[in-house]
Amino acid sequence: MPAQAPSPWKIPLIRELAIILLIKLSLLLAIKAIWFDQPTVPEDGSSITSRHLLGDSQTSPADKESAR
Template sequence: MLKPNSPWRIPLVRELTIILAIKLSILIGIKAIWFTEPVVPEDGAGRVSERLFGTSEPPVQNLRVNDEEPPK
């Protein structure tokens, strides 16, 4: 069955192998549950360019036909 000098005959080797297998399966499960899809921020390119180049242009508001222009 097992050779006399096999590393599997040492209880510490068996326990460490089992513990590592359990930890690996838990980490793979966590990755599959929480880290499956990348999160894309809204207007990411605009926010990055604002940070890098300091362009702080106010957002453009489209006026409807019945709206009045805001007072300045």
């Protein structure tokens, strides 16, 4: 009978690496479930972004002059 190849799980290094990877994966999934479960969308976010990128379009130039 031919000799069977040894199982990779009998090597201690492979077992330890697999256990560490499972622990890390479970911790990452737990962190994701706790802190990143819902997206945080600010109220009126699109207008805040447009004002930041394009300038304040709601006030006229005369209002800007009086604000200085």
